[in-house]
Amino acid sequence: MNIVESNTIQKTLLIYIEVDSLNQKEKLEKSYDEFYSLAHSSGVEIVKATKFKQKIPITSSFISKGKLDQIKNELIDLDVDLIIINHQLSASQNRNLENFFAKRVIDKTELILDIFATRASSYIGKLQVELAQLNHLSTRLIRGWTHLERQKGGIGLRGPGETQLETDRRLIGKRIKRLNSRLDKAHKQREINRYSRKKSRNKLVALVGYTNAGKTTLFNKLTESMQLAEDKLFATLDSVTRKNKVPDHGPILFSDTVGFISDLPTQLVESFKATLDELKTADLLLHIVDISDTDHKIKVLEVNSILEELGLENIPQTIVNNKCDLVCNSKLSPMRKRKHDEIFISAENESEFEDLRSSINKNLFNGIYEGWVSLDTSLGNIRSQLFDMGCVEEEKISSNGTMFANIKIGNDELDQFIGLKGFELCHDKDILFESTKA
Ligand SMILES: Nc1nc2c(ncn2[C@@H]2O[C@H](COP(=O)(O)OP(=O)(O)OP(=O)(O)O)[C@@H](O)[C@H]2O)c(=O)[nH]1
Ligand SMILES: [Mg+2]
Numbered sequence: 001m002n003i004v005e006s007n008t009i010q011k012t013l014l015i016y017i018e019v020d021s022l023n024q025k026e027k028l029e030k031s032y033d034e035f036y037s038l039a040h041s042s043g044v045e046i047v048k049a050t051k052f053k054q055k056i057p058i059t060s061s062f063i064s065k066g067k068l069d070q071i072k073n074e075l076i077d078l079d080v081d082l083i084i085i086n087h088q089l090s091a092s093q094n095r096n097l098e099n100f101f102a103k104r105v106i107d108k109t110e111l112i113l114d115i116f117a118t119r120a121s122s123y124i125g126k127l128q129v130e131l132a133q134l135n136h137l138s139t140r141l142i143r144g145w146t147h148l149e150r151q152k153g154g155i156g157l158r159g160p161g162e163t164q165l166e167t168d169r170r171l172i173g174k175r176i177k178r179l180n181s182r183l184d185k186a187h188k189q190r191e192i193n194r195y196s197r198k199k200s201r202n203k204l205v206a207l208v209g210y211t212n213a214g215k216t217t218l219f220n221k222l223t224e225s226m227q228l229a230e231d232k233l234f235a236t237l238d239s240v241t242r243k244n245k246v247p248d249h250g251p252i253l254f255s256d257t258v259g260f261i262s263d264l265p266t267q268l269v270e271s272f273k274a275t276l277d278e279l280k281t282a283d284l285l286l287h288i289v290d291i292s293d294t295d296h297k298i299k300v301l302e303v304n305s306i307l308e309e310l311g312l313e314n315i316p317q318t319i320v321n322n323k324c325d326l327v328c329n330s331k332l333s334p335m336r337k338r339k340h341d342e343i344f345i346s347a348e349n350e351s352e353f354e355d356l357r358s359s360i361n362k363n364l365f366n367g368i369y370e371g372w373v374s375l376d377t378s379l380g381n382i383r384s385q386l387f388d389m390g391c392v393e394e395e396k397i398s399s400n401g402t403m404f405a406n407i408k409i410g411n412d413e414l415d416q417f418i419g420l421k422g423f424e425l426c427h428d429k430d431i432l433f434e435s436t437k438a
Helices: 031-043 067-074 091-102 108-121 123-138 148-149 166-201 215-223 267-279 296-309 329-338 352-364 377-388 430-438
Strands: 011-019 045-054 082-085 103-105 204-207 240-243 252-256 284-292 315-322 370-375 394-399 403-410 423-426
Touching: 011 377, 031 045, 045 067, 045 284, 045 296, 067 091, 067 352, 082 091, 082 108, 091 103, 103 423, 108 123, 108 284, 123 166, 123 267, 204 215, 204 267, 204 296, 204 329, 204 352, 215 284, 215 315, 215 423, 252 352, 284 296, 352 403, 370 377, 377 403
Parallel strands: 011 045, 011 082, 082 103, 204 252, 204 284, 284 315
Antiparallel strands: 240 252, 370 403, 370 423, 394 403
16 A cells, blocks of 8 residues: 555655664764755655664664653644655564554565555556565564455455464465566566567666666667656666666666665565666666765665675666766865766766767767778678678778778777778778779
């Protein structure tokens, strides 16, 4: 069930707790802002946000007794039907808090799952989110989950001697199985598409990065697409792959993907693994970073650790620092000097795209060769191959049948022709035009 159902916007209290004992990892400076944005992105109405520190989480209710009483008092004057907490709660903590406040309580995992559920639009996306939700639910089963029961009419549902909990577990198990098999089928179809890509010459470049870094904005500019880019967390859920808008820059497919976030629920990573598995076939990852974000360094580490979890750490990666238009030059210049192997752009203004494109080409094709080559009459098959690859810009045939072609080709691809008898690079245009005159 989504937090925001069709007509009702839930009035919500946000509880943000900074727990000392959970802060061993480097912490986002703006972790509170991110939590607030997450809640905001889910569409709830935030009535109040309360923020406090605590030494350790309490086993039974996560929040300490004193604070619990204080919040309960505050709730008397507030019109609130939902409470969202910025941590992952255990099933019993969740249940105890709900009983104590007599309100629905959800944790950060459930919040993220919920946002995903409202955003998923493709068939595969929806299946993946439902699977993640069910996997999450199966670890809880505390609220008397009656959804499936109602769907099936509820009669004859329970097996002999089964408690309600067992029935629910069995139904969820069944549904998970069914979803898994549908997902399997859908992914097989995608594999076929992937195979045909492999056979073509197209290279795949995947845009990855923290949510809201500007992946979709860049993707739209590179491929002339109209995917939704918004100042909301998780605007993109479904991967989309499109061809490069500037074919001169090589046969490249770009893929826009779901953004990452710190503490991404494991159920989601699991469910999205198959979609993200496609990234394994990528030739290059563009790691998009919002350079105007004060937390960008930690976010880069977070993204890299999720990439590692997905087994993608060995794919070549280029860091693309985006939103440079929001950073003043005096800050940007030293950064550029320090990070000379990284790219600096503004996707919004399409500035410095040439740098980006040439870096991509360098990575994918070891740079591009642009120039003339000559082919002996015996190399008719190579000539057709070059045409098939779409590399030939211009062609001239000399009187003795030698073909001269002006080509644009990746150096790595060119390597396969170099050394063939009758295939030569023509560096000297004068000789070339002499021979065509003849
Ligand atoms: N000023 C500025 N804003 C940008 C730039 N690139 C993207 N944005 C804005 O940043 C916000 C997020 O952009 P998206 O392209 O949706 O980001 P994303 O990485 O695809 O986000 P998710 O799909 O949620 O992971 C939008 O409001 C964009 O307009 C940029 O270069 N400069
Ligand atoms: Mg996006």
